[in-house]
Amino acid sequence: MAKDKHAREQNRLTACALANLLAAIVDAMGDAELPPSVIHRFLSRLDDLNQMQLWGESLEFMELVVNVLRRSVACND
DSSP states (O other): OHHHHHHHHHHHHHHHHHHHHHHHHHHHHHHTTOOHHHHHHHHHHHHHHHHHHOOHHHHHHHHHHHHHHHHTSOSOO
16 A cells, blocks of 8 residues: 555656656747747647657646646747
């Protein structure tokens, strides 16, 4: 039982680390003054790859992360 709880906690921490990594990448892309269209293209490609390879809760989590990041980037530049 304790192993299951530990494994779930490790999965949660890994998911948070992945979300932080993606946020840092998007932030660095903005700092590098890449056009928002390039950042949105990156996020769209990431979303496409997630759709092909993930399912269930993992896919839902990554869709949430991508949507949050997408909202943080201007869409009309």
